[in-house]
Amino acid sequence: MSLEAEANAIEAKEWPAIIVRPSRDEDVDAMLGIYLHHVRKGLDVLQAPLYQAPQKEDLKRRRKNMSSHRLPHLVAELDGSIIGYAYAVPFRKRPAYRYVVKHSIYVDPNHLHRGVGRLLLPALIDACAAAGYRQLIGYIDAANEASLKLHKACGFIQAGYLSSVGFKYGRWTDSVIMQRSLGPGATTMPDARSSPEPFHQAIGFGWNKGSF
Numbered sequence: 682m683s684l685e686a687e688a689n690a691i692e693a694k695e696w697p698a699i700i701v702r703p704s705r706d707e708d709v710d711a712m713l714g715i716y717l718h719h720v721r722k723g724l725d726v727l728q729a730p731l732y733q734a735p736q737k738e739d740l741k742r743r744r745k746n747m748s749s750h751r752l753p754h755l756v757a758e759l760d761g762s763i764i765g766y767a768y769a770v771p772f773r774k775r776p777a778y779r780y781v782v783k784h785s786i787y788v789d790p791n792h793l794h795r796g797v798g799r800l801l802l803p804a805l806i807d808a809c810a811a812a813g814y815r816q817l818i819g820y821i822d823a824a825n826e827a828s829l830k831l832h833k834a835c836g837f838i839q840a841g842y843l844s845s846v847g848f849k850y851g852r853w854t855d856s857v858i859m860q861r862s863l864g865p866g867a868t869t870m871p872d873a874r875s876s877p878e879p880f881h882q883a884i885g886f887g888w889n890k891g892s893f
């Protein structure tokens with residue numbers, strides 16, 4: 682079954698009206714709105730004038746590129762509206778790291794703390810495992826209690842702690858590195874037939890300039 686068909690089949694169990702599916706071009710406006718809400722909330726007065734919002738066309742191109750190369754890019758849809766999204770990108774560009782992806786997840790501010798993250802993240806985990814990846818990594822602000830809880834609940838463990846790597850609201854902030862194995866993880870050798878494409882082929886160098 683293709684990645685798209687598999688992800689299409691994922692339907693919310695706890696909240697049946699929510700569908701988790703691969704993103705489409707027409708979802709980009711909604712995803713951008715969700716992203717901008719969260720990123721602007723995290724900017725202080727000094728950073729805000731310097732911030733350049735990502736461009737819609739650029740995001741469309743990047744989304745298409747990712748999904749056509751088996752890098753999962755999912756949305757949560759409720760009654761025709763996009764209320765969250767999650768996607769995975771290469772952990773590192775070098776071929777040795779081709780079985781590892783890192784991810785981002787964002788939920789609409791009007792739908793926080795209602796279980797949307799608990800639907801999206803497992804769907805992303807399944808889609809990454811189905812695509813042949815073996816490890817999934819997230820970098821989470823140490824003060825982001827909701828995200829830390831969500832990741833722990835979805836089987837991630839803390840793999841590292843980076844002190845004072847961010848600067849927000851006049852103070853240094855820490856990041857937690859969370860990691861989860863996918864499918865057989867490191868218990869078996871990679872299967873060449875189900876290997877993800879080497880990153881330099883999959884996405885092209887220099888694509889990873891920003892996220893959304």
Ligand SMILES: CC(C)(COP(=O)(O)OP(=O)(O)OC[C@H]1O[C@@H](n2cnc3c(N)ncnc32)[C@H](O)[C@@H]1OP(=O)(O)O)[C@@H](O)C(=O)NCCC(=O)NCCS
Binds near residue numbers: 719796797799821825
């Ligand atoms: C992190 C985020 C994706 C969680 O999504 P969500 O749909 O609100 O989370 P859920 O309702 O599925 O809850 C997941 C867990 O987090 C907990 N949680 C959710 N919001 C919380 C909050 N504000 N404070 C404390 N815990 C919270 C829930 O209780 C739940 O834990 P449990 O399963 O042990 O009960 C969402 O808050 C978000 O989009 N935040 C802004 C962007 C962001 O920080 N993304 C992650 C970057 S790594």
